[in-house]
Every structure is written in structure tokens, then in C-alpha cells.
Amino acid sequence: MLFHSPVFLFLFLxxxxxxxxxxxxxxxxxxxxxxxxxxFFFYAWWNIYLSPIIIISIIFNFYFGNLIKNxxxxxxxxxxxxxxxxxNILFLAIFKYADFIIENINFLFNSNIDLLNLPFPxxxxxxxxxxxxxxxxxxxxxxxxxxxxxxxxxxxFFPQLIAGPxxxxxxxxxxxxxxxxxxxxxxxxxxxLVIILIGLFxxxxxADNLAIFVEDGFxxxxxxxxxxxxxxxxxxxxxxxxxxxxxxxxxxxxALLFNIRLPINFDSPYKAxxxxxxxxxxxxTLANFLTNYIYxxxxxxxxxxxxxxxxxxxxxxxxxxxxxxxxxxxxVIFGALxxxxxxxNHVYRKLFDFKLNKYIACFLTFNYINLTxxxxxxxxxxxxxxxxxxxxxxxxxxLPSYFQDKTNILIILFIAxxxxxxxxxxxxxxxxxxxxxxxxx
Numbered sequence: 001m002l003f004h005s006p007v008f009l010f011l012f013l014x015x016x017x018x019x020x021x022x023x024x025x026x027x028x029x030x031x032x033x034x035x036x037x038x039x040f041f042f043y044a045w046w047n048i049y050l051s052p053i054i055i056i057s058i059i060f061n062f063y064f065g066n067l068i069k070n071x072x073x074x075x076x077x078x079x080x081x082x083x084x085x086x087x088n089i090l091f092l093a094i095f096k097y098a099d100f101i102i103e104n105i106n107f108l109f110n111s112n113i114d115l116l117n118l119p120f121p122x123x124x125x126x127x128x129x130x131x132x133x134x135x136x137x138x139x140x141x142x143x144x145x146x147x148x149x150x151x152x153x154x155x156x157f158f159p160q161l162i163a164g165p166x167x168x169x170x171x172x173x174x175x176x177x178x179x180x181x182x183x184x185x186x187x188x189x190x191x192x193l194v195i196i197l198i199g200l201f202x203x204x205x206x207a208d209n210l211a212i213f214v215e216d217g218f219x220x221x222x223x224x225x226x227x228x229x230x231x232x233x234x235x236x237x238x239x240x241x242x243x244x245x246x247x248x249x250x251x252x253x254x255a256l257l258f259n260i261r262l263p264i265n266f267d268s269p270y271k272a273x274x275x276x277x278x279x280x281x282x283x284x285t286l287a288n289f290l291t292n293y294i295y296x297x298x299x300x301x302x303x304x305x306x307x308x309x310x311x312x313x314x315x316x317x318x319x320x321x322x323x324x325x326x327x328x329x330x331x332v333i334f335g336a337l338x339x340x341x342x343x344x345n346h347v348y349r350k351l352f353d354f355k356l357n358k359y360i361a362c363f364l365t366f367n368y369i370n371l372t373x374x375x376x377x378x379x380x381x382x383x384x385x386x387x388x389x390x391x392x393x394x395x396x397x398x399l400p401s402y403f404q405d406k407t408n409i410l411i412i413l414f415i416a417x418x419x420x421x422x423x424x425x426x427x428x429x430x431x432x433x434x435x436x437x438x439x440x441x
Contacts, residue, residue, distance in 0.1 A: 001045040003162075003196075003250040004203055012042065017257055024182035031182055032149045035258075039156030046122045053121045054156065057091065061131050062151045068138040069146075081139045085132055092128045095120050100327030123161050125324060129289050130155065134169050136293055143169055150176070159254040163247045165265040165285035172260070181259035191433050192256030195249050195426055202246025206416055210239035213409045218377055222386050226397045229390030235409065236377045237370045238416040241270065244283075249426050264427040270369070270420045273361035275341035278369060286324075290317050311346060315339035330375045330384065337372045 001008050016038045023030035044051040064084035068077050093101075099115045106113055134154070137143045146169075153176060154169050155161075175181055217224060217232030224232060245266040255262045269282035279287045298313050299305060315336070322335015356364075371388070378384040389395055 001042055003247060003254065004200055012038075013254065013257075020258060021182070021184055029149065032153050032176065035158070036149060036152050036156055039153070039158040039161065042158040043122060043156065043161065047119065050119060050121045053091075053095075053124070054127065057088070057127065057131065058152050058155050060087065061135065061155075062146070062148055065135055065138045065143070065146060065151065068135060069143065077139055081135055084135050088128050088131055088135075092124055094118070095124060097323075097327045123163075126164050126166060127155050127161070129286075129293075129324075130166050133166070133289060133293055137169060157255075157260075159251040159258075159260075160262055163244065163251065164283075165248060165251070165263050166289050167263060167285070171263065175260050178259075183259075185259050187433070188256045188259050191430065192253040195253030195256065195429070197253075198426060198429075199246045199249030199251075199253060202242040202249060206412060206419075207239050207243035207246055209412050210235045210242070210409070210416070213406075214239050214377065218379065218383060218387070222383075223395075224387060224390040225395045226390055226393045228398075229387050229395070231406070231409070231413070233370055233374050233387060233391060235413060237270075237373045238413065238420065240373060240376070241266075241420070242416065245426075252426065252430075261430075264430075266425065267427055268420070268425045270366055271362060272365050272369075273356075273358050274345045274365055275338060275368065276345045278365060279338070279342070286321070290321055294320060307346075307350065311343045314342050314346070318342065325376070330378055330381065333381075333384075334372050334376045337375065341368060341372075 001012060003009070016034065019034055020031055023034055040051065040055075043054055061084065064080060064087075067080050068084070070077075072080075095118050098118060102113050102115055105111060134143070134151075150173055151169075154167075154172055157172065160167055214232060214236045217228065217235065248262075248265045252262050263285055265284050267281040267284065269278055272278035272281050295313060295317050298317070299310065302309060316339070318335045318339030319332060320335070321338070322331045322333070325331045325334070355361075371391075374387050374391075375384045378387065386395075
């Protein structure tokens, strides 16, 4: 069940929303049970046979979290934490990376191990990272007590289940436990509906139309000349942004209908003036997870910290970020390019006391991001290199004939360009609405 599907918008969401406010009048915990049941139904709709996986994950990690929170010796707690994290990573690896590992073993050792062909459970990458953050917060003493229904709701809350954002337990539970959030808030309803409409526009009008052209371009990448290559790469760069941010906007709007505020995940990332700045604006909750739960612990584990070691850690953290997106060496290359970009930014800041004009910096950053997304979208390395060759003009130029039947795509791409670089983002709308609401009260 997708957010933009009729069954979700006109059946599932209205029913859950009505029952949420109706049942909250009669029971203190009715809203929790309803959202848990609704979340499981939403998850099982995708593939009912894979739904036990998230149930197993919830049960085991709730147990691990309680063990870690017990008054035990610190070394024993640390062992439990490491085992729990290993369990979650192994669980993810079996379903998402098993065939990728087998393919590489077969290639390296000329073996013929059969692929497992396991289906990949919905949202597993997201709830795995969310679970790891929960376990670490339990170890650090940031989470004291947890009921099973609270933890279940934290994992299975359907607005942010599929594509994030990656949320933290205390941020969500403080809102679910707030009794005022169990009553209809017209301002949140109005704002939520507006944000849902914005998300639908991004997803259906912009992303889905660009996706048709992107599919044609990348499937015929061997024949793309200069203009076709650039149009294909730019179309995907805007497609992935409007697809992902549109879906997150819908998640944010849907959560607001229940008086729940999800953290900001996109903050005009294509206006970034460096790769560092880009990751402060793009998939913000993933960047925060990588920083707080991988980068900082890794740096703290070093006996001596210096600039070179920090740069190496940054590079490997972004290799992890790359492979997290999918079981392919192209995602690893994507992560490596972003790691290299971050290192370049840090080295430049360290060695040079000269700031580029912000428009020049934005232009350079955007084009580098556009280049990295070629690897993200391509089916294989040859396809990526062929498109890049075309972007460099090595496959020729055919301007007059190429644009004859591409008017619709050019219009959508132009609209996308204007929206990205000239308009405020959704987070600005939310902040402005909050400010005006405070003034009214």
C-alpha cells in the first residue's frame, strides 16, 4: 500500500484517522493499539508472508533493549549491545545482501553457488537503523522504561515506516504520550493536508513523469549523445529528489493528521554550496545516524586522533552509506564519491582561506551531485561510464533532432528546476505555520 494509492488515501487513512480520535475518548491506550494494528495491516498489505519478519525483529529487540537497560555490569551490557547490533545487521544482510555476497564469491573463486533469491522485506533498511539507534540509546541511558506497545508503535508507525525519516524513540514517544495529541487539532489537520498535497504533486506530477524518460535514457545509455546524456542525468537527479522528498512530505503530512511531528529530512539540498553542506540538507536523519552512531563512536575509539584518520573514517562511513542503499557495487561507488567529495571539502577548508562565490559553489556542488547520481541509477558500470562519456561530448552532438519529441519532459524539468532553486521548501512552510499559529494564540 503506497501513500499515493487510492486505497490508502480514500479508505485506509480516513478509517484509521476517524478511529484514532474516536477511540482516544474512551481509553488511555486505545490510540497505541489502533496505530499498531493499522501499522501491521499497512505493512502486511505489501506482502503478508514477510510480515512475521518485522514482528520477530520487534520482539527480539524489545527483549535486547530491556536487557541492556537492566542494572548490569557495563562490560556485560556492552556485550549484549554488540550481540544485538550484530543480530540486526545479520538479519538485514541475509535478506538484502546474501545474493550480492554469493555473486561476488562466485566471481572471485570461480564457484557456482546458487543464489538464494530471497525477497526483500519492506522498509527493512530503515527499521534496522532505527532499531540500532534505539539500542544504543538504551545503552547510553537515554531511554529508561519502555512498554512493549510503545516500542512496537515506535517501529511500526506507518507514516514513516516505508521511507523514513529515521526517527528517535524519545522524540516519538514524547508526542505519543502527550494527551493533548489525542484530540483533533484543526491547524495540524489543515497543514497536514496541504503538505500531503505538496507531496502528491512532487511524486505524481514531477517524479513519476520524469521516471518514464529516465527509464528510457538509462536503458539506452549506449546511444546517448551530449544533450541526451545531460537531460537523462538531470532528469534522474530531479526525479529522485521529488520522489523521495515527496514521499517524506506525505509521511510528514499524514503524521501531522495524528498530531505527530516528524523530523525534517530535506532542506533544499540542491542549493548546497559544498558536499558537506549537501549532507546537512539531504536525508538529514540518515546523515545524523551515520554521524552519531558510526562516525563519533569510531573516532572516540581511536587512541590518537588526527586529520588523516578522521578523513579515512569519513570515507569508510560513506562506503557504508552507499551499500546501505542497495546490494550493488554502483552504490558503493556512489558512497565513495561522496566520501571523496567530503574529504576534498575538508582539505580545502584546512589549506585555503578563500571562499568561492555561493552561486559558483552551488553550481559546482550540484553538478558533482548530478554526476554521482549517474552511478546510483545505472544498471551497470558500463552504462554509467557511457552516460558520463556522453555528458563530456565524446558521443557527439545532435541538438535539432533530439528535442523534437521531448517538449513535455523539458517543461517538467524546467518546472522542477524553478521549484528547487527558487521556492522555499516544505520545512519552511511548517516553521512559518507554527510561527503564525503561536501569534494567533
